[in-house]
Amino acid sequence: MSEMPETPKEARAAEAAAIRRRWITLGEMLTVLAVGISALTLYLNWSEKQEERADKASESRQASARSVKLVLNARADGSDRLLLSPAAPEQIVQSQTILFPKALGLAPVPTTGEARIEAGWFADALKKAREKAKLPDDSVGDEQLPVEITTRFVVNGEAHVDTALYDIGYGIAGKWLAGHRVTLRGLSLVARGAVGDPQERVDARWAKAVKARS
Incomplete structure (x- = not known):
């Protein structure tokens, strides 16, 4: 038995569903990208603070060493x-x-x-x-x-x-x-x-x- 051809209404519904799926996929990609950017930003901030703390600790040690000489x-x-x-x-x-x-x-x-x-x-x-x-x-x-x-x-x-x-x-x-x-x-x-x-x-x-x- 041959399939019944889609009516214009059904075709429009199918096209709308496909568009929604594409938007959902794009939205998911943007969400993942946003999470990645956020994670990278957090890591860079953490790394920068770690470097600042290390620099301050080094300066403190050097100042302490100078103070006892x-x-x-x-x-x-x-x-x-x-x-x-x-x-x-x-x-x-x-x-x-x-x-x-x-x-x-x-x-x-x-x-x-x-x-x-x-x-x-x-x-x-x-x-x-x-x-x-x-x-x-x-x-x-x-x-x-x-x-x-x-x-x-x-x-x-x-x-x-x-x-x-x-x-x-x-x-x-x-x-x-x-x-x-x-x-x-x-x-x-x-x-x-x-x-x-x-x-x-x-x-x-x-x-x-x-x-x-x-």
């Missing part, structure tokens, strides 16, 4: 005193111990609160040590006196200790009757956190300075 600046207070202060403003010095070369025959000098170096602590001993080493009475340029400085300081409420080898820059001049005068010039960092005996490091540095001036 102590570098001392020296400012002359007259000719016989150096006032010391940390290069980083968030660091607060609590106390220091200054170790001199054994050739000077001095005990380590402790300070509390005001970080400083005073010529009066070592000037006479330095003159005698220079005389014994047969160094010139008057300096040509800046002389160097090595010292090991142990500094106890606070950063954001946390206590830290730094030990470093520094050179005190000084000059010495005078006449036989008036005596020689030691003038302090400044302070320079040589090395920090070195292993071994601090006294040996200071003595080795002093021997090198004496040899260079002899």
Whole structure:
């Protein structure tokens, strides 16, 4: 039996149904695409935030590492005193111990609160040590006196200790009757956190300075 031909009404209904199916398929595709775009946007936002957090964490770690590395600046207070202060403003010095070369025959000098170096602590001993080493009475340029400085300081409420080898820059001049005068010039960092005996490091540095001036 042959099929009955579609009436115009049925043809229009079939065409309308086909159009609806196409729209449904297109709508589904758009929905999937929208979900994909949304998921990609969320991932990119999450990834960007992760990178920002990683960058901030890295910056925080670097800032923290910098804050516990102590570098001392020296400012002359007259000719016989150096006032010391940390290069980083968030660091607060609590106390220091200054170790001199054994050739000077001095005990380590402790300070509390005001970080400083005073010529009066070592000037006479330095003159005698220079005389014994047969160094010139008057300096040509800046002389160097090595010292090991142990500094106890606070950063954001946390206590830290730094030990470093520094050179005190000084000059010495005078006449036989008036005596020689030691003038302090400044302070320079040589090395920090070195292993071994601090006294040996200071003595080795002093021997090198004496040899260079002899």
